[in-house]
Each structure stands twice: as structure tokens, then as C-alpha cells.
Amino acid sequence: MTATLGTPGAAQPAYAADGGSPATVSGTGEFADLKVTVSQTRNLVDQVVRISWTGGAPTVSDTAYAANYLQIMQCWGDAATGPTTDQCQFGGSSALGAGAGNQAAGAYTNSRQLNYGATLQDSEKQPLPPATPSGISYAPFRTVNADPVSPGNWNEFFDVNSTNEVPYARTNARGAGEVYFEAQTAVEAPGLGCGSAVRDAQGRTTGRGCWLVVVPRGTSEIDGSAYTSQSGGQLQSSPLSPANWKHRLLVPLGFEPLGSYCPIGAEERGTLGSEMAAEAVTRWQPALCQTGGKAIYGYAQVPDDTARVKLLSGAPGLVFLGRPAPPDPTRKPLYAPVSLSGITIGFFIESQAGFRAPDEVKARNGARLGSLRLTPRLVAKLLTESYRDGNSRFAESTAKNPENLGRDPEFRHYNPDYADLDFGGKLGDALVPQPLADTTRQLWDWIAQDPAAREFLDGVPDNTGAHGDPSYAGMAVNPNYRDLALPTSTFPKSDPYCQPFEDRPNFPLCIQDKHPYATDMHAAARAASRGDTLARTSWDATATPPAYKKDPPQPAGLRAVLAVTDTATADRYGLVRAELLNAGGRFTAPEPAALLAAAKARKPGAQGTDAADGVSVPDPGTKDPAAYPLTVVTYAATVPADLTAAEGKDYAGLLAYAAGQGQTPGVSAGTLPNGYAPLPDELRAQTARIAVRVQNEAGKKPAPAGPGSGSSAGSAASGGTSATGAGSGDGAGSAAAGAGSTAAGGSAAAPAAASGGGAPTASAQAAAPPAATGPGGAGGPAAEAAGVTPRWVVGAIRHVLLVCLVLGALAAFAGPLLPRWWPRLRALRGGRAASPPGEGR
Numbered sequence: 061m062t063a064t065l066g067t068p069g070a071a072q073p074a075y076a077a078d079g080g081s082p083a084t085v086s087g088t089g090e091f092a093d094l095k096v097t098v099s100q101t102r103n104l105v106d107q108v109v110r111i112s113w114t115g116g117a118p119t120v121s122d123t124a125y126a127a128n129y130l131q132i133m134q135c136w137g138d139a140a141t142g143p144t145t146d147q148c149q150f151g152g153s154s155a156l157g158a159g160a161g162n163q164a165a166g167a168y169t170n171s172r173q174l175n176y177g178a179t180l181q182d183s184e185k186q187p188l189p190p191a192t193p194s195g196i197s198y199a200p201f202r203t204v205n206a207d208p209v210s211p212g213n214w215n216e217f218f219d220v221n222s223t224n225e226v227p228y229a230r231t232n233a234r235g236a237g238e239v240y241f242e243a244q245t246a247v248e249a250p251g252l253g254c255g256s257a258v259r260d261a262q263g264r265t266t267g268r269g270c271w272l273v274v275v276p277r278g279t280s281e282i283d284g285s286a287y288t289s290q291s292g293g294q295l296q297s298s299p300l301s302p303a304n305w306k307h308r309l310l311v312p313l314g315f316e317p318l319g320s321y322c323p324i325g326a327e328e329r330g331t332l333g334s335e336m337a338a339e340a341v342t343r344w345q346p347a348l349c350q351t352g353g354k355a356i357y358g359y360a361q362v363p364d365d366t367a368r369v370k371l372l373s374g375a376p377g378l379v380f381l382g383r384p385a386p387p388d389p390t391r392k393p394l395y396a397p398v399s400l401s402g403i404t405i406g407f408f409i410e411s412q413a414g415f416r417a418p419d420e421v422k423a424r425n426g427a428r429l430g431s432l433r434l435t436p437r438l439v440a441k442l443l444t445e446s447y448r449d450g451n452s453r454f455a456e457s458t459a460k461n462p463e464n465l466g467r468d469p470e471f472r473h474y475n476p477d478y479a480d481l482d483f484g485g486k487l488g489d490a491l492v493p494q495p496l497a498d499t500t501r502q503l504w505d506w507i508a509q510d511p512a513a514r515e516f517l518d519g520v521p522d523n524t525g526a527h528g529d530p531s532y533a534g535m536a537v538n539p540n541y542r543d544l545a546l547p548t549s550t551f552p553k554s555d556p557y558c559q560p561f562e563d564r565p566n567f568p569l570c571i572q573d574k575h576p577y578a579t580d581m582h583a584a585a586r587a588a589s590r591g592d593t594l595a596r597t598s599w600d601a602t603a604t605p606p607a608y609k610k611d612p613p614q615p616a617g618l619r620a621v622l623a624v625t626d627t628a629t630a631d632r633y634g635l636v637r638a639e640l641l642n643a644g645g646r647f648t649a650p651e652p653a654a655l656l657a658a659a660k661a662r663k664p665g666a667q668g669t670d671a672a673d674g675v676s677v678p679d680p681g682t683k684d685p686a687a688y689p690l691t692v693v694t695y696a697a698t699v700p701a702d703l704t705a706a707e708g709k710d711y712a713g714l715l716a717y718a719a720g721q722g723q724t725p726g727v728s729a730g731t732l733p734n735g736y737a738p739l740p741d742e743l744r745a746q747t748a749r750i751a752v753r754v755q756n757e758a759g760k761k762p763a764p765a766g767p768g769s770g771s772s773a774g775s776a777a778s779g780g781t782s783a784t785g786a787g788s789g790d791g792a793g794s795a796a797a798g799a800g801s802t803a804a805g806g807s808a809a810a811p812a813a814a815s816g817g818g819a820p821t822a823s824a825q826a827a828a829p830p831a832a833t834g835p836g837g838a839g840g841p842a843a844e845a846a847g848v849t850p851r852w853v854v855g856a857i858r859h860v861l862l863v864c865l866v867l868g869a870l871a872a873f874a875g876p877l878l879p880r881w882w883p884r885l886r887a888l889r890g891g892r893a894a895s896p897p898g899e900g901r
Contacts, residue, residue, distance in 0.1 A: 082099050083097070091276045094115045096111065096113040096130075097112050098272060103729070106242070106245045106247065108240045111229075111240070125228045126293055130231070131277060133148045133225045134149055134254070134270060142271055142273070146200045147202060149225060150170075150223070151214055152222070153223060160227070165227075166291070166295045172198045172213050180282065180297065181283055183284060220612045224248075232427075240408075242586075243272075245318060254315050255318045256268045269313060269315065271311065272310070273311075274311070316346070327355045329355050329358070330357075332366075334380045334381050335582065336382065336499060339628035342359060344718070348714060355713065363496045367380065376703070377711075378696055380697075381697060382502070382695070385697070391702065392699065393698065394697065394699070395674065396719075396747040400691070403503055404690065405638040407588065408588050409487070410620065411425055412482060413480060417480035431477065432636065433640075434474075438470060439507060439640075442465070442489050445571065449486065451555055452559055452569075456557075465483070486620040489575050491584040491593070491622065499581075499692060500550060502678055502692065505680050506689050518537075522535045567606065567607075573596045573608050576596065587621070591618075592621070596609060630735060637650050642682070642687055651688075661679050662693065676693065696715060701757065701761045703754070708758020709755050713751075724738075
């Protein structure tokens with residue numbers, strides 16, 4: 061789609077949301093040659109889009125933003141002519157001062173301030189907003205819901221840590237450039253309300269549209285004077301000044317609706333489990349509730365171990381996981397592959413030339429880098445706090461090691477393009493998710509099977525041993541990780557070092573302040589896309605109590621962050637995915653062909669009597685040079701006998717969709733998100749077979765062996781619970797999920813398992829023993845004599861199960877936090893050293 065905007069009034073309506081097409085807009089007047097393309101403008105969620113342009117004038121100065129650059133922001137607005145300045149999220153970055161890091165810019169260029177003194181007056185001569193008591197006129201910010209807003213450059217609705225504005229976008233010597241921009245929904249930017257559910261003229265629910273606004277800056281100021289005549293030889297005014305604003309380019313953005321988008325009153329079926337399924341399931345949700353039985357499928361993200369407990373609890377619903385549950389004598393789960401994706405090291409790294417770099421390298425400063433190669437040993441270095449910048453430069457445990465990847469000779473050997481770059485203080489580690497996960501275990505498996513990585517973890521420096529290279533730095537593993545027992549389902553943070561300070565002896569700066577966990581892979585990817593390390597190292601003595609507060613994101617042009625995430629989430633947030641060395645000796649990226657090659661190389665699992673219904677396991681040692689080593693197949697699992705017939709029918713519908721339409725790549729609701737590869741035919745056929753079995757076998761429990769043997773129908777699963785009778789009126793599938801969060805972009809309601817609905821089929825009734833009736837009812841002595849679990853016991857056990865699930869989830873989430881507080885307690889009990897110079901380095 062191409063739209064030439066001769067005037068702002070030529071913009072398209074903001075609410076069209078069909079298709080995911082790119083859009084190109086053109087400038088006017090002095091910017092007539094400028095063409096700006098946005099990679100996706102429809103079906104948006106909170107995600108990153110690529111903005112590229114041609115026909116611009118090169119930015120003045122490689123080391124500053126003096127003139128000729130773009131300023132980009134997101135706005136709301138219902139008018140077809142586009143938004144006004146008070147509807148735009150811009151100015152938060154000014155909390156760090158003008159410019160980007162050490163690249164200077166004019167004093168007001170990233171602010172909302174509109175008065176600049178007597179010598180610089182806007183030629184449009186529009187009245188200024190009322191001044192604050194300090195005499196400053198700010199462009200006001202008006203929220204979509206007309207909330208009260210404090211005047212200033214930032215406010216209650218956005219600040220330096222939350223804004224998505226791009227205050228400075230550089231144009232290169234060829235007149236081109238690109239940035240990656242986070243399109244935010246009402247969840248991330250409540251003042252804009254993008255994606256909030258609204259009704260269109262036909263009564264359909266759609267997401268509130270928004271706008272992308274690009275303000276090109278040339279060489280003239282708002283009064284027509286040249287930039288060279290201004291202070292510092294730089295443009296000074298805000299893009300929100302009328303003379304600058306009139307040159308704006310507008311791109312309408314269509315968002316998927318947030319919250320409830322399914323028919324009211326539809327049956328809800330709960331699902332929960334692995335984060336690897338999150339992007340696919342939340343994309344399928346809106347389509348599933350409009351097709352077939354029109355059930356609503358909730359989704360809650362929980363650790364894989366919690367999903368396995370749920371699977372064997374007697375109220376399984378449908379769970380997603382990467383490894384099967386342990387064998388159970390009474391419950392026979394069925395596993396259906398639903399997605400093919402991968403674990404990746406996603407990165408956002410901008411070129412940063414070293415002091416002695418050639419001029420041609422310095423000319424690329426700020427350009428986004430598109431390649432990164434990592435071996436298992438390099439990943440092991442990142443995950444064990446073995447680089448000094450991944451630990452602390454004052455920690456004795458890593459004092460002799462390189463500061464970061466960029467200064468590691470082994471990394472430069474495989475990445476020669478990084479030879480003249482310098483990332484001081486960065487690239488010492490990767491953002492990692494906090495919860496226990498099967499994917500974490502699979503990553504460590506890949507590391508453990510590599511002889512060089514295993515040798516490193518055993519304490520052998522990288523320049524010695526059977527797999528060392530004399531030209532390397534002699535880097536050794538952080539001794540707190542030596543002989544790490546693998547595999548493990550977590551990313552330990554084991555170094556106890558805390559940096560003390562004389563002026564605040566009770567508040568040392570510990571490793572997990574500098575290098576904290578991300579709450580999950582989604583949070584890690586989003587943070588990396590914003591240049592945000594999540595670190596909390598900025599001391600705030602005025603807080604109550606005093607504390608380290610969160611650091612702002614890295615400045616544009618100086619960003620370098622790695623994150624362990626999944627391929628679909630990396631794609632969503634515009635991260636480049638590292639090439640990893642496989643056992644065949646080739647570096648491979650997680651492209652669809654490499655994922656399919658690895659899926660073909662998986663080994664049959666031991667689960668189930670029918671190999672086609674079992675769970676295959678990854679083979680990190682496969683020698684296929686085309687295979688991506690961290691490929692993941694995610695399975696949906698349930699126990700049909702523990703479902704009602706109605707539940708079985710609905711879950712079978714989800715599986716059938718996952719094996720069919722759900723494998724069609726796209727960006728609209730119901731399609732397979734980018735970052736997944738469509739399942740190969742044999743896996744889709746397996747899922748289709750399982751779907752039929754789930755529907756046919758739902759609620760059909762084996763008859764007890766004889767009188768008094770009711771325990772066979774109600775024996776405890778791994779969680780210690782008893783199975784409920786098929787079709788029981790009190791809801792066999794109503795157990796809640798433990799702790800968990802609804803995936804971004806998904807339904808707001810995501811219970812662990814919906815209550816059982818519908819009556820059991822005739823075949824299910826025939827398979828179940830008849831319950832005795834009498835004065836005691838279903839829970840009386842006659843029921844007990846017949847070997848049927850009394851209903852009151854089922855209810856009590858269900859609550860015990862809920863408590864167990866909650867406690868298990870809390871343990872899974874809280875366990876990795878113990879290293880955060882233990883080092884601090886140790887530091888407080890120990891002696892105090894003098895504060896080293898350059899705190900928090």
C-alpha cells in the first residue's frame with residue numbers, strides 16, 4: 061500500500077485492520093523526496109515494526125544530531141486528518157537530556173517545550189499553551205480517556221522508561237535509514253488506548269486505531285533561520301512546534317482488539333502451560349471462538365512442571381509442554397504436537413566503533429548489526445557470569461577474564477566484523493527468564509553435549525586443554541559455576557559478590573541488581589528490543605526507604621542487549637536471532653528449513669505404547685549440518701478419561717484447528733505467527749489422530765476390576781488427587797491453574813481449566829459404574845460401597861490440588877530469587893570495604 065500525503069488531510073482512516081500490509085508515505089515541500097515505509101500497519105499487537113526511508117538528506121555530523129534527521133512517535137486520534145500534538149506520546153526521553161548518549165542535539169529537540177526565548181519564535185504565530193509557574197509553555201498531553209495529566213515533558217502516562225518515541229533517527233550518506241519501533245497497545249501506553257475494543261459501524265468488535273507520526277527535520281529552524289545560526293550549530297526546537305509539525309507524515313495503524321472478542325455466553329475451556337505455545341495460542345484464540353463449537357479457549361502461562369502436575373491431577377483440561385509427564389499407572393495422557401519453533405539468543409546491537417577504529421567503521425556508528433555467531437562455549441560464558449561485565453568489574457572471581465563478548469578473542473574469531481567495535485560495560489551476559497522451563501533444560505543439554513563447553517564448565521581455561529586455542533584469552537569459568545550439574549531447568553545466578561559503599565553500608569550493590577532476571581522470555585525479548593537491561597543500579601537516597609531504582613534504557617545508537625527467548629517472540633519484537641554452532645560443525649539460524657531439519661532428527665520417546673502418540677525428544681548431538689540445535693516441538697496434552705464429553709469435543713476442536721488452519725503463516729487472527737515453522741505433515745497427522753481420540757475417548761473410564769476396587773478409578777495421580785467421575789455435576793475440570801499470566805494479546809480470562817459442561821455420552825455412561833442411590837445420595841455409604849469416590853471428597857481434594865498447584869508455581873518462580881537476597885544478607889553480615897572509584901561499573 062502506498063499513500064502520498066500531500067497534506068495531513070490526505071491520511072487514511074485509522075481503523076482499517078484487514079491484512080498486515082506495509083505502507084509507504086511521502087513527504088511534501090522541502091521533504092518531497094522523502095519516502096517512509098512501515099513494515100506492518102495492520103493486525104498489530106504490542107510488537108516492533110521496521111521503519112525505513114529513502115530520499116532524505118544525510119544527518120549532519122556522525123557524532124551529533126545537528127540537522128537532517130527524523131523524529132518518530134505514536135499518537136491516538138479519531139479524526140481522519142490525523143492526530144494533534146496533544147495526542148502524541150513524546151518528550152519522555154528528555155529526562156536524560158537532549159541528544160542520545162554522547163551524541164549531542166539541540167536543547168529542546170526531544171521535549172514538549174514550545175517557547176525558546178526571544179530570539180527563536182515560531183513563524184506560524186500560533187498562541188502558546190498557558191505557561192507553568194516557571195514560565196515554560198509545554199505542549200499538553202491529552203489522553204484518550206480525558207484523564208487529568210500533569211504538564212511537562214513526561215507525566216503519569218509515559219516517562220523515559222515506558223515511552224516508545226524515537227527522538228533522533230539518523231539518515232546515512234546514501235539518504236536512507238531505518239529504525240525499529242515498538243507499536244504499543246493500551247496495556248503499554250494507556251494514554252493512547254491503541255487496540256482497546258471498540259464497535260465499528262456494523263457492530264463488530266475491532267481494536268482502536270492509532271497513528272505513527274514522522275516529523276522530518278531539515279536545516280531550517282521554526283523562524284526560517286539556518287541551524288548553523290543556533291546555539292551549538294544545532295536545531296533547537298521541538299518537533300511539536302507548529303512550524304515543524306506541519307511537515308509531519310502520517311501512517312494509520314490498525315490493532316487487534318484487546319480483551320474479550322468472543323461471543324458472550326460461550327463455553328470457556330481452560331488451557332495452560334509452556335510459554336513456547338503462547339504466541340500461537342493467543343493468535344488462534346479469536347478465530348477458534350468464531351468457528352466450530354465456538355468455545356472460548358483461555359490460556360495461562362505456567363512452568364512446565366506445573367503443567368505436568370495439572371495433567372495428572374484428574375482435571376487435566378489441556379496443557380502445553382515440551383516433555384511428557386512421568387508414567388502414571390492409572391492415567392494415560394495423549395500428546396499432540398501443536399507448534400515447531402526454537403530457543404534463540406535474540407539481540408539488538410548497534411555498531412559502536414572503538415577509539416582506534418578506521419573512519420569507515422566509525423561512519424557506521426549507530427547502525428543495527430545483523431549477524432552474531434555463538435558456540436556452546438560462548439553461550440556458557442554468557443550464562444555463568446564469567447565475563448567481568450556480566451558480573452562486576454570489582455569481583456575477584458572473574459578479575460582475569462575479558463570484560464565482555466566484544467573483547468573476547470574467541471568471540472572475535474567467529475565474528476570478525478566485531479573486531480573494531482567496543483561495547484564497554486555491555487554484552488557481558490544475556491537477559492534470561494526466571495521460571496523453571498523445559499526449554500532452559502534443552503539449552504543446557506546443548507551446552508553439555510559440546511566437548512569444549514563441558515571442558516570450560518569443568519574449569520579448564522579456553523586457551524588450554526583438549527579444546528583450547530593458545531590465541532584465546534585464557535578465560536576460565538566463574539568458580540561459583542565450576543562443575544555445574546547439567547542439565548538444569550533454571551539459569552542460576554550463583555556469584556555472591558556485592559559491591560559495598562562507605563556512604564551506604566547497609567545497601568551493597570549485588571549481582572542481581574545489576575543483572576536481574578526477566579519475568580519470562582516475552583519480557584526478556586521486549587526489554588532487549590528497547591535497549592533495556594532491566595538493571596537497577598541508580599541510587600535514590602530520597603526514596604522511602606532509599607533504594608536502587610531502575611536504570612533507563614540505553615541511548616539510541618549505543619544499544620547492545622542479548623536475550624534468551626523463543627523465536628516467535630524474538631520476531632515479534634524485531635530481534636535478530638543469533639546463529640548457533642550445531643554438532644555438525646555449521647552455524648545455523650532458526651529459519652523454517654533449519655527447524656524442520658532438526659524436527660526430522662528428533663529421537664522417538666519412550667512414552668506410550670504407540671510410538672506415533674508419544675513425545676519425541678531433541679537430539680542436540682545430531683550431525684545434520686542443516687539442523688538448528690535448539691529446535692523445540694511443543695505438545696498439547698490431556699487425559700481423555702478425565703474429561704467430560706463436552707470438554708473432549710471442544711479440546712479436540714482446538715487440536716484439529718492446530719493441525720489444520722493454525723499452521724498457515726500470517727499476521728491476522730487465526731494464523732501461525734512468524735517465528736514458528738509449519739508442522740511437517742507427519743506431525744500434523746499425529747495431531748489429527750489425537751484429536752479424534754480425545755473426542756471419542758472423553759469421559760470413558762475403564763470399569764473397576766470388581767467389588768471394592770474403586771481405587772482403580774480414583775487412585776491418586778502424581779499430585780495426590782483422585783479422579784472425578786465422568787460428567788460429574790460439580791465440574792470435573794474446574795481446578796484452577798497455579799500462578800500464571802495471560803499471554804500478551806490474549807484473552808483477559810485464562811482459567812486453568814473451565815468447569816465441566818454438558819452431559820456424558822451414552823458410551824461414557826455405559827463405561828462408568830452406576831452410582832448407588834438412596835438417602836445418602838452420591839456421597840452416601842452406598843456410593844462408597846460401589847467404589848465411587850464421594851462427591852464431598854472430590855471437592856475437598858480439588859481444593860488441596862489448587863493449593864499444591866499454587867505452592868508449586870510459587871516455588872518455581874521464587875526459587876531463582878533466593879540468590880538475589882542471600883548475597884545481600886551475607887554482605888550485610890560481613891565487613892565493609894571502602895567504596896571503589898566508579899561505582900556500579
